[in-house]
Amino acid sequence: MLDLKTRFFDDGRIEIKRVFDSNNLGDWDHRNPLAYEQSIMWMQNIHNFPFIRSTMARNARSRRGPLLSSGSRQLVIGYARLTADAPRNGHLGQYYLRRVFYLTAHDLTDPNSVRPDTACLDPATIMPTIHGEIYRMADITSMAS
DSSP: OOEEEEEEOTTSOEEEEEEOOTTTOTTOOTTSTTTTEEEEEESSOGGGOSOEEEEEEEEESOSSSOOOOSSTTEEEEEEEEEOTTOOOBSGGGOBEEEEEEEEEHHHHHOGGGOOOOTTEEOGGGOBTTBOOOBOOOOOOGGGGO
């Protein structure tokens, strides 16, 4: 069972943090790419979005710092922060593997034409070490406001 603690910041960010203790480490598996997630940092209010997209950043230079989009084609909604013992990956072990949660410009500008796919997740089901449930399309018109 996953024990969580939620921290609310004055600027609107929300951090959902995993609480480590001997009761919840029994299922830990170092081969799971999400095993080293300590928390999920939401930069936006996830309740404003029926779904978000998720991807693995394979070139993160830090364990905990913000992972931001370099262009106007995406809006970063949140990202995973890793534990202090998270291993480095990639060429010469220079990078960390971290999740980034985002929406595309199309998701925001024309939400009625969006056809969510398996990369679209219900943001309320995403937790540290938990992938989240695939969003089942319903009414997505609330994204237009």
